[in-house]
Amino acid sequence: MAFSGWRILREGLTGNKGWGPLWRTPEPRKAYDALIIGGGGHGLSTAYYLAKNHGMTRIAVLERGYLGGGNVGRNTTIVRANYFLPGNQEFYSHSLKLWEGMEADLNFNAMHSQRGLINLFHSDGQRDAFARRGNAMINQGDDAILLDREGVRELLPYLDFDNHRFPVYGGLLHPRGGTARHDAVAWGYARGADRLGVDLIQNCEVTGFTIAGGKVTGVETTRGPIAAPMVAMVVAGRSGQLAAKAGMRLPIESHVLQAFVTEGLKPVIDHVVSFGMGHFYISQSDKGGLVFGGDIDFYSSYAQRGNLPMMEHVMEAGMSLMPMIGKAKVLRSWGGIMDMTPDGSPIIDKTPVEGLFVDAGWNYGGFKAVPASGWCLAHLMATGDSHPVAARFRLDRFREGVLLDEEGTGAQHNLH
Amino acid sequence: MRIPCPLCGDRDRREFYYMGAAEALTAPPGPEAPPEVIDDQLHLRTNPAGETRDVWYHETGCGAWLIVTRDTVTHAVHGAVLAERRGTTA
Ligand SMILES: Cc1cc2nc3c(=O)[nH]c(=O)nc-3n(C[C@H](O)[C@H](O)[C@H](O)COP(=O)(O)OP(=O)(O)OC[C@H]3O[C@@H](n4cnc5c(N)ncnc54)[C@H](O)[C@@H]3O)c2cc1C
Ligand SMILES: [Zn+2]
Numbered sequence: 001m002a003f004s005g006w007r008i009l010r011e012g013l014t015g016n017k018g019w020g021p022l023w024r025t026p027e028p029r030k031a032y033d034a035l036i037i038g039g040g041g042h043g044l045s046t047a048y049y050l051a052k053n054h055g056m057t058r059i060a061v062l063e064r065g066y067l068g069g070g071n072v073g074r075n076t077t078i079v080r081a082n083y084f085l086p087g088n089q090e091f092y093s094h095s096l097k098l099w100e101g102m103e104a105d106l107n108f109n110a111m112h113s114q115r116g117l118i119n120l121f122h123s124d125g126q127r128d129a130f131a132r133r134g135n136a137m138i139n140q141g142d143d144a145i146l147l148d149r150e151g152v153r154e155l156l157p158y159l160d161f162d163n164h165r166f167p168v169y170g171g172l173l174h175p176r177g178g179t180a181r182h183d184a185v186a187w188g189y190a191r192g193a194d195r196l197g198v199d200l201i202q203n204c205e206v207t208g209f210t211i212a213g214g215k216v217t218g219v220e221t222t223r224g225p226i227a228a229p230m231v232a233m234v235v236a237g238r239s240g241q242l243a244a245k246a247g248m249r250l251p252i253e254s255h256v257l258q259a260f261v262t263e264g265l266k267p268v269i270d271h272v273v274s275f276g277m278g279h280f281y282i283s284q285s286d287k288g289g290l291v292f293g294g295d296i297d298f299y300s301s302y303a304q305r306g307n308l309p310m311m312e313h314v315m316e317a318g319m320s321l322m323p324m325i326g327k328a329k330v331l332r333s334w335g336g337i338m339d340m341t342p343d344g345s346p347i348i349d350k351t352p353v354e355g356l357f358v359d360a361g362w363n364y365g366g367f368k369a370v371p372a373s374g375w376c377l378a379h380l381m382a383t384g385d386s387h388p389v390a391a392r393f394r395l396d397r398f399r400e401g402v403l404l405d406e407e408g409t410g411a412q413h414n415l416h
Numbered sequence: 417m418r419i420p421c422p423l424c425g426d427r428d429r430r431e432f433y434y435m436g437a438a439e440a441l442t443a444p445p446g447p448e449a450p451p452e453v454i455d456d457q458l459h460l461r462t463n464p465a466g467e468t469r470d471v472w473y474h475e476t477g478c479g480a481w482l483i484v485t486r487d488t489v490t491h492a493v494h495g496a497v498l499a500e501r502r503g504t505t506a
Contacts, residue, residue, distance in 0.1 A: 240463030251459040253437065254488070299434040299472075302465040302488045307417060309430050342459045399455035411458055412436055 002107050022187060023194035028201045031227040032060050034381060035219060037206045037242065038234040039063025041072035041182075041367065042359055044189035044200075045374025046234060046381075048106075051196035053375070054382035059198050061190075062221060064205035068186030071236050072367065074336035076259050076293050078272055078283070079368040080117050080177035081142045084133050087392035087404045088345060089140045094389045095372030096142065096176060102371055108188030110180045111286060117177030117272040118147070118155065120321075122166040126277075130172040137174065145173040156273060158324050165320070166277050177272060179283050185370055209246045209356070216246075216355040230381055232357040237302070237337025239360035246353055250360065251342050251398050253413035255296040256335040257364045258306035260314065262328040264288030278317035282325075290328055292318060296338060296364065298414050306335040338364050344416025345404035348377050349386070349395040357381055358395060363416055420496050423478045431476045437461055438469035438483045441499065465489055471499060 001020065011018050034050060036043045039061050050056045061067075081096035083089045103110050121130050127146075134144035152171045153161065161168045194200055201223070208220035209231070218227035235242050237254045265288045274281040282292035294314035297307050311333060318325050341347065341361035346369065348359050359377045362369060376390035386393075392404060398411070409415040417429040435441075439462060445453045465488055472482045481499035486492060 240461060241465055244462070249456070249460040249462060251461070253461045253463050254465075300437065300463065300468060300470065300488055301491070303491055307429070307491070309428075398459040399451060413461070414434060414436070 003109070022191040023200055026199045026201065028060065028062075028204065028221070028223055028226055029199065031218075032199070033058040033228065034230040034232070035059065035226060035228040036061045036232050036234055037219070038070070038236065039067040039186075039190070039200065039202065040070040040234065040236055041068075041186055041189065041370035042236070042362070042373045042377070043232075043234040044186055044193060045370050046232060046359065046377045047193040047198045047200075047374075048189045048196070049374045049378035050382060051193060051198050054378060056382060057197035060226070061193070061198065061200050062204045062206055062219070062226070063200070063202050064222075066202050067190050067200060068183055071336040071338070072186045072370070073183050074259070074334055075182055075367045076281070076283070076291050077179040077182045077367060078117065078177070078281070079112065079180055080174055081140075081368075082117065082119070082133065082137055082144065082172070082174045082177065083406060084136050085404055085406050088406055089136065090389045091372055091376070091393070092368065093140050093142055094375070095369050098371035098375060099180070099368075102188070106188040106192045108184065108191060110184040110188050112178065112180040113286070114176050114178040115271050115283075117174045117274065118152065118171040119174075119274045119276060120152070120171045121169050122277050123169060127169055134172050143175050145175065147171045147173050155271060158268070158322050160321060160323055163320055166275075179272060179285075181286075182367060185367075189370070189374070206242065207245070209353075211246065211353055214354055216353050230355050230357070232359060232377060232381060234359045234377070236339050236360065236362060236366065239339050239358070243358065246351070246356060248351060248353075250358070251347075252339050252361055253300050254302055255299070255338045255340050255414055256301040256303055256306055257293065257296045257338045258310055258314070258333055258335045259291065259293040260311075260333045261285070261289040261291050261331050262325075263331050265290065265328060273321075275317060275321045278321060280314060280317035280321060282318065282322075289331065290325060296340070296414060297335075300414075302337055304335050304337060306333065338362075340413040340416060342398055342411040342413055343403040343405040344407055344409070346373070346393050347395050348373060348380060348390045348393040350380070351395065417491055417493060419472060419482070419484055419493055421474050421477055421480065421482060422496060422498055423480055424474065427474070427477055431474060432472040432482075433475045435471040435473055435481070437463075438471050441471050441483075467494070472496070
């Protein structure tokens with residue numbers, strides 16, 4: 001069943017009786033060629049690209065809850081390619097290109113909106129740092145425009161430019177940055193994978209691994225054992241717990257990141273605005289809600305709900321940047337479990353157990369990575385080699401001392 | 417969340433700075449330790465969902481380093497001891 005404007009018109013005229021479920025609900029088979037643990041954005045895109053790019057269709061995604069119920073359905077949906085370090089740059093650049101073709105490829109409206117992302121700066125030193133970052137982005141083949149104060153004022157007239165602590169000096173505009181509808185990305189990949197024959201098994205928690213002679217042979221689940229010669233752990237904030245079942249310790253600590261949304265308002269914020277110095281960023285959803293957030297709560301947590309001090313901190317930062325938002329009423333807040341690594345960069349790699357792969361450590365930036373992460377993990381599983389744009393996302397890079405510390409904040413999990 | 421500082425009593429979480437899992441501090445490897453052991457201490461984490469012990473610095477209080485026992489799922493704080501007394505249970 002393909003989606004199109006024509007189809008919507010026809011269904012509208014015939015009582016919308018022709019729509020069906022977007023994917024099947026199959027029973028798990030006894031054995032597959034490969035298993036993906038975790039039905040978030042990364043697991044679903046991995047399954048899709050394994051089937052589409054590598055012809056592997058005897059595969060299944062095992063999800064302990066429902067598809068898209070984890071971080072992929074809880075994030076603030078910023079999609080960007082404004083990284084600085086080689087290793088991160090080429091990966092997020094590749095991901096943004098995949099975003100730009102994804103909706104046509106999946107025949108699914110993910111509401112990807114390249115409305116432009118503006119990172120504000122507040123001092124001469126910060127301007128230099130952003131000029132350097134912008135040049136790195138341009139060298140990578142992406143887009144960046146350095147705006148002065150008046151340039152920012154034209155786009156964001158509602159900011160408090162003369163804030164005493166952080167006066168606005170300018171901003172780095174990334175025109176191709178923007179947002180997308182988070183659930184739709186999960187649903188689009190799920191439907192795409194299902195249509196290529198992938199089994200999406202929900203309510204199926206992986207509780208253990210069967211490992212023989214250093215090789216994985218399958219998993220134990222709440223719906224019985226399932227055999228496969230290849231298994232990928234793609235469970236974001238739960239990575240540490242899952243890997244422990246295979247006898248591994250990961251360089252990951254789980255932390256809560258909160259987000260907030262206001263009541264629906266008329267269009268007022270046209271871009272994604274990031275106020276790094278205040279730990280605050282904001283965009284407006286297509287429904288009109290102001291979607292905003294800040295930093296992680298700072299201490300390890302699996303609570304999936306946040307703490308009040310960080311909530312207060314985020315609200316204060318928002319009020320100092322754009323006093324007008326004090327008039328909006330906050331409707332909801334929530335938290336997701338972030339898989340934080342000691343350098344803030346992710347891992348897409350093999351593990352010491354043969355046939356067992358790990359895709360984790362997405363910190364608070366894994367939504368934009370959904371397409372490229374699946375693309376690269378599928379490549380690794382199908383060919384045995386790292387994809388060139390993900391070649392530095394190694395599990396052993398901490399031991400080897402080749403960290404990818406994008407923010408330069410040091411080897412402590414909560415500082416990224 | 418409040419943390420019971422053994423020196424100052426129950427204090428607001430905002431007075432403390434989080435320093436990471438206590439497992440790293442409680443068993444520091446010596447300078448002769450092989451790279452794998454140092455890697456393990458610096459980077460790898462047990463990362464429990466449930467009871468955990470971590471190090472907090474009473475930044476705007478007495479300045480002590482504490483080992484706090486708490487629950488990562490419920491936000492409950494069970495107790496705290498001075499880091500210099502590590503090894504004794506919190
Ligand atoms: C508040 C917030 C804001 C964010 N903002 C942004 C942003 O603006 N831009 C951006 O790029 N990123 C953002 N992120 C980060 C991004 O959401 C995550 O990095 C990304 O979604 C993680 O990958 P995932 O989608 O595969 O994870 P998830 O959706 O969490 O998927 C993992 C899945 O694994 C399942 N699972 C766990 N254990 C098991 C098991 N044992 N067996 C079977 N299944 C299991 C879970 O139920 C879950 O569905 C944000 C995150 C949060 C919480
Ligand atoms: Zn104290």
